[in-house]
Amino acid sequence: xxxxxxxxxxxxxxxxxxxxxxxxxxxxxxxxxxxxxxxxxxxxxxxxxxxxxxxxxxxxxxxxxxxxxxxxxxxxxxxxxxxxxxxxxxxxxxxxxxxxxxxxxxxxxxxxxxxxxxxxxxxxxxxxxxxxxxxxxxxxxxxxxxxxxxxxxxxxxxxxxxxxxxxxxxxxxxxxxxxxxxxxxxxxxxxxxxxxxxxxxxxxxxxxxxxxxxxxxxxxxxxxxxxxxxxxxxxxxxxxxxxxxxxxxxxxxxxxxxxxxxxxxxxxxxxxxxxxxxxxxxxxxxxxxxxxxxxxxxxxxxxxxxxxxxxxxxxxxxxxxxxxxxxxxxxxxxxxxxxxxxxxxxxxxxxxxxxxxxxxxxxxxxxxxxxxxxxxxxxxxxxxxxxxxxxxxxxxxxxxxxxxxxxxxxxxxxxxxxxxxxxxxxxxxxxxxxxxxxxxxxxxxxxxxxxxxxxxxxxxxxxxxxxxxxxxxxxxxxxxxxxxxxxxxxxxxxxxxxxxxxxxxxx
Numbered sequence: 001x002x003x004x005x006x007x008x009x010x011x012x013x014x015x016x017x018x019x020x021x022x023x024x025x026x027x028x029x030x031x032x033x034x035x036x037x038x039x040x041x042x043x044x045x046x047x048x049x050x051x052x053x054x055x056x057x058x059x060x061x062x063x064x065x066x067x068x069x070x071x072x073x074x075x076x077x078x079x080x081x082x083x084x085x086x087x088x089x090x091x092x093x094x095x096x097x098x099x100x101x102x103x104x105x106x107x108x109x110x111x112x113x114x115x116x117x118x119x120x121x122x123x124x125x126x127x128x129x130x131x132x133x134x135x136x137x138x139x140x141x142x143x144x145x146x147x148x149x150x151x152x153x154x155x156x157x158x159x160x161x162x163x164x165x166x167x168x169x170x171x172x173x174x175x176x177x178x179x180x181x182x183x184x185x186x187x188x189x190x191x192x193x194x195x196x197x198x199x200x201x202x203x204x205x206x207x208x209x210x211x212x213x214x215x216x217x218x219x220x221x222x223x224x225x226x227x228x229x230x231x232x233x234x235x236x237x238x239x240x241x242x243x244x245x246x247x248x249x250x251x252x253x254x255x256x257x258x259x260x261x262x263x264x265x266x267x268x269x270x271x272x273x274x275x276x277x278x279x280x281x282x283x284x285x286x287x288x289x290x291x292x293x294x295x296x297x298x299x300x301x302x303x304x305x306x307x308x309x310x311x312x313x314x315x316x317x318x319x320x321x322x323x324x325x326x327x328x329x330x331x332x333x334x335x336x337x338x339x340x341x342x343x344x345x346x347x348x349x350x351x352x353x354x355x356x357x358x359x360x361x362x363x364x365x366x367x368x369x370x371x372x373x374x375x376x377x378x379x380x381x382x383x384x385x386x387x388x389x390x391x392x393x394x395x396x397x398x399x400x401x402x403x404x405x406x407x408x409x410x411x412x413x414x415x416x417x418x419x420x421x422x423x424x425x426x427x428x429x430x431x432x433x434x435x436x437x438x439x440x441x442x443x444x445x446x447x448x449x450x451x452x453x454x455x456x457x458x459x460x461x462x463x464x465x466x467x468x469x470x471x472x473x474x475x476x477x478x479x480x481x482x483x484x485x486x487x488x489x490x491x492x493x494x495x496x497x498x499x500x501x502x503x504x505x506x507x
Contacts, residue, residue, distance in 0.1 A: 080141030093130035096141025118163030254343030255336025315371025344446030
């Protein structure tokens with residue numbers, strides 16, 4: 001019933017988009033003069049998400065609801081190149097490119113009701129992409145196309161309804177129903193490639209006190225960045241054993257797959273429930289409590305706090321922060337059986353982990369903030385309990401903002417990570433960031449070997465609407481760690497260098 005409702009909502013949204021194309025008059029602020037060409041409608045955050053500066057206003061009839069809506073365009077390109085360092089490593093799929101963008105329409109608000117529709121597309125030039133047979137080897141840049149689509153049809157390119165929801169917002173309560181972005185400690189749009197990670201369902205946000213907001217959400221489907229269609233929120237593989245046609249995110253747990261759910265007599269289709277409350281009521285303190293449940297699989301609880309301490313009148317400040325992440329098994333451990341998140345055996349894990357997803361993760365950081373928001377220095381730390389791996393296929397990244405570097409997954413059991421980071425804004429045109437992470441994985445488990453990671457970013461604002469971002473990542477992994485239970489075979493040397501170049505033009 002719920003899937004049919006969602007599909008009907010998306011069909012309705014598509015029909016509305018067709019009507020909008022006929023009726024909308026362009027970039028208009030309701031009740032005011034047309035938007036001038038030099039008005040910045042949106043700006044980019046450092047993580048490539050968007051801040052809306054111009055939004056449609058209130059109207060009193062359905063005609064104006066359409067005609068006084070606003071279109072938001074984005075042209076973008078992402079180019080990737082990487083090289084495995086180990087002798088004999090397969091570099092046949094070491095380049096990818098996505099060229100495309102998005103066109104989003106937000107209607108004006110009629111009696112507090114409005115809607116949003118967003119098309120996203122990505123094309124892949126033949127000269128800078130892997131051969132069809134090698135798409136499974138793609139690493140960075142794999143989210144610029146659909147591996148499943150290439151496998152089944154031989155065609156590259158992605159076209160997706162990335163957003164399509166109805167909204168009711170009276171200034172105190174904000175309810176969205178349909179396909180939407182949902183930024184939380186567990187779920188992120190993670191819009192750093194071509195198409196964001198989105199969810200199908202209903203969410204509501206309520207201002208419950210001064211500087212305090214609570215949210216709840218139910219999602220019945222997820223659509224990852226390299227998928228054209230929605231899929232289950234946690235099940236890996238489909239009924240045909242196809243790895244790329246369900247939740248194949250890098251943070252998945254391979255033991256939570258379709259066949260295992262069926263064998264355990266469990267439904268492979270799942271609901272996701274989320275709730276959080278954030279308050280800034282106490283000056284300089286941001287406090288958030290979050291909850292996630294996938295019934296029959298797991299429950300997550302997170303408490304996070306950041307406190308800013310000004311240093312006299314100099315403009316400098318320090319900001320300590322913590323995030324405690326608790327994962328409780330709710331039946332998923334029995335389904336996963338004797339396998340870890342990578343689908344390997346639980347060799348080296350504590351015997352209590354067998355049949356359980358119980359685990360926890362502690363994060364801490366200390367930021368030194370520069371005057372005038374010029375930048376910051378950060379020391380970050382994370383440690384996963386010596387229990388189960390953390391399950392996180394929703395792009396929220398449990399260590400994000402503390403110790404996670406580009407393309408790294410450091411929330412396997414008994415993993416400890418230290419990170420140093422510096423960010424500096426040299427002028428309105430140019431900003432740079434450098435991170436150095438030391439990742440200490442458990443040598444006795446079937447998880448990656450220890451590594452050191454360097455990650456450098458630069459942002460160049462060529463104009464107020466056009467930004468270039470360059471990214472470089474270098475991983476130096478230990479190639480002298482024996483595989484668990486072996487006296488002669490070593491863990492894979494997964495060292496590599498990676499380059500990324502991104503352009504974003506907003507209009």
